[in-house]
Amino acid sequence: MTTNNPGALLVIGSGLKLYREYIVRTVSARAREAGLKLVLVNNLKPTWQNAYFDDITVVNVFDHALLAETARELATRYTVTGVLCWDEPLVMPAAELAAEFGVPGLSIPGVHGCRDKHSCRTRLTAAGLPQPGFELVPDLAGAREAAARIGYPVIVKPRALGASMGVSLAADEQALESAYRVAHEASLVGDEPYRGGALIEGFADGPEISIDGAVYKGEYLPMFVARKSTGMPPFFEETGHVVDAADPLLRDEELLGVLTRAHQVLRIENGITHTEVRLTARGPVIIEVNGRLGGDLIPFLGKTATGIDPGGVLFDVATGQRPDVSHTRAGTAGIRFGYPAHDCVLHSVTVPEETPGLVLASPMAEPGTTLRLPPGGYIARHSLVVCEGPDPDTVARRLAHAASLVKVEAEEVEPPPAGTTLEMPAGLLDVDE
Template sequence: MTDRNPGALLVIGSGLKLYREYIVRAVARRAREAGLRLVLINNLRPTWQREHFDDITVVDVFDHDRLRGTARELAGRFTITGLMCWDEPLVMPAAELAAEFGVPGLSIPGVQGCRDKHSSRTRLTAAGLPQPGFALTTGLDQARRAAARIGYPVVVKPRALGASMGVSLAAGERELAYAYRIAHEASLVGDAPYRGGAIIEGYADGPEISIDGAVHKGEYLPMFLARKTTGLPPFFEELGHVVDAADPLLRDPVLLKTLETAHRVLGIEDGITHTEVRLTADGPVIIEVNGRLGGDLIPYLGQVATGIEPGSVLFDIATGRRPDLTTTASAVAGIRFGYPGQDCTVRSIAVPAEAPGLILAAGMVEPGTVLRLPPGGYIARHSLVVCSAPDPSSCAQRLTDAAALVEVDADPVDPPPAGTPLTMPAGLLDVDA
């Protein structure tokens, strides 16, 4: 590498067009303004990405040795001034490469604390933050003993998966065996070091929220907060979110102190995180900290509601700048996902072109797609609608009305046999049509 090599910002995995193009568009604009090339390592051949990236290399990014080799080759052609990644399975190799190239990143300990839920619980508990009782178990008998000690109901989850995959609630010992099997089998599609077994933890009862925040040189900077709706019990499928720019929780000193402490304890240095929190009678309880942007178009909702542009914030953090998080809007924005009533094969989807407050409506799968509800599958969404409104209650009503206009033609299918390997759902991985 020489000083003549052009400066570049390296992106690992673009994600889906529907979920991430608005992020990429902002990053590309900032890179052009800074005179930097935008370089992508992607899993599949590019389509929409060509408009935004100056250089694209296609490689199996889930083969981490090949990913590292490709990144090093690119570092010989470009002067890497920053690196970013928002795909959950890739945040660890991204952190390793950021450290190797000497550019801002979450830090390797920080990503370990995010990815490994047992490590996260251990560190947060040691720091004195309110946390449920928990145990990492490697067999059902051990899980039973842990649940008896912690007290039912318990949440049973894989050690390192996202999007609530394999996570369910067990009200008693009868449900525990089922929940343990689901979590264990789901874990087998994750990273090799975290496969098998399950984490057993006490149920933190209360509304669930998420906070997307930037971290600059260890300083935690909250951006926006989403109120979450979940369903399909005993599972925790995320059915929708609402972001209010004026949400009073953004000024809650106890919540903010909890978030700051958690990020410091986990050793997160530079990046954007998505933290999930339960608001319990005993105060805010962190469920998990994810070392990436929020999914489910939550950052887009935040952009609509507050005017804060997540892609621009990402650029600042990746290039060592403290981002300006001044809000330029004060609105409410929400998203609602359409789920089938049972496992099915989708024939067609029609979404509304107009509805009060409607910003975006989209089908999420192609005809012929098989959608499977938990535990046979996760994120079995056929459509989404996004609406804005002046207040949360109006936004919720607009989302309900818009979702009712979605038309789905589908044929029911039988659930898969017990023990069928889980297929990672689209939206979690860097795949696109």
């Protein structure tokens, strides 16, 4: 049956301006070139989004039934030719809608493997890929038994949250009780099917990296590698990333083989994935596969360093085209996030305007925001700086210098009492005044 409805790309959640506008800008331009409308379903009243989208509907996108109902109504007015999503809590309903509308998507098995860390571990282990021991437990007693079987140290994490929220290392049984409580309580702010309990895993020791790659009809196409920096042990707050177009890991046959096999096992069909890997003594071990672009501006670093435009790649796979992931630049780019030394109420943040290699510097929280460090809060960032250069050492020096120029005024506050309900990270700037 044919209709006169205009063709459209349906976008589920725009994300924050600071983190995702560069993606939206490219997708919008490509949609216009292709004669497609760009239609957004978003949780917030639009501001900056108005410049890029032809139609915006504001609903509670975290009510997945309401989101699906809204998308179906839009599909009566448009011919949906693709569904795009880069927001972690929304990748599941976005994949379900893509399947329902018969357009390219992660696939239902694929999105479950990405969103549910326990499902991912189970399937990769069954396929013989290197994985730590793991058990999903409903309570502290189960956590103790699982950790004893797996062997300390163990990682304790929620089943389905992003940004390392609720994830910590328990070196022994004494540390396990606190780690379990943190993971369990953090899970309560996530999707309802994955609330409660915790995932106990053996600790895969070694440097941590992430790889953003495209998947086209099941074919895995790596784009760029980010080397990750973390802090605040026993937690894993991500404090920075560096992408080098010449990273030798992009030519590492063992790593690429593990990535390709993992995507086949999880039955991911079309999209962009962000895979986190530990480089251990026994080889690369996948920590998780996320069914979306990387966060923390990693795709922006990739674009700056390699010339690959992630927005263009996303448009291609969403519309059934094999993307070109060839590098057109040979540089390095990195990001460093500014964190307070303690929980605080932020009064002001001033970032540098000029310094060698500076690409971007921005506050990440407004005056009056309370920033809480783990376990009382996560992603308590007051600023970011992005620098580029010819190699990782140069970029590291430039990042350190740029970060030293950030000026912060804040008032220390006491951490919240143990057991306080975790609030989602506050202070990530958007322009939704």
